[in-house]
Amino acid sequence: MHDDLRPLCERFLTAAELLGRRWTGIILRILLDGPCRFGELTERIGGISERVLSERLKELEAEGVIERHVDPGPPIRSEYRLTQKGQAFWKVFHELGQWAEQWADVKPTPKPEVKPAGRDAKKGADAKSARAAPRKRKTA
Secondary structure: OOHHHHHHHHHHHHHHHHHHOOOHHHHHHHHHOOOEEHHHHHHHHOOOOHHHHHHHHHHHHHOOOEEEEEEOOOOOEEEEEEOHHHHOOHHHHHHHHHHHHHHOOOOOOOOOOOOOOOHHHHHHHHHHHHHOOOOOOOOO
């Protein structure tokens, strides 16, 4: 690698590491729409644990990408919003969205299995219990 490219590559790697962490991109994309409270982020993202969301928000705050604004209330509320540094990501996300529209293949989501109700549900439960392995008897 050429020495004159080294600072550029290190900066690129730093940015790629920041955005490459799981959930970080979606958190930033949601905050591009405006400030959100912790619970709103959890609900909008879906599938993220509160612990991981908290970690990501702290990382982004430490990087100066987001800020936490606390409203003393009552009740005390806090919300997260992008800083100027964070808002500068809009071009990145816009271009990524354009690329995704043209090139990203999305696999269809499998339809959830519908479980029978009423009498049929009981038959299904009976069939499952009939398939269960017989219990071993204790011998003296």
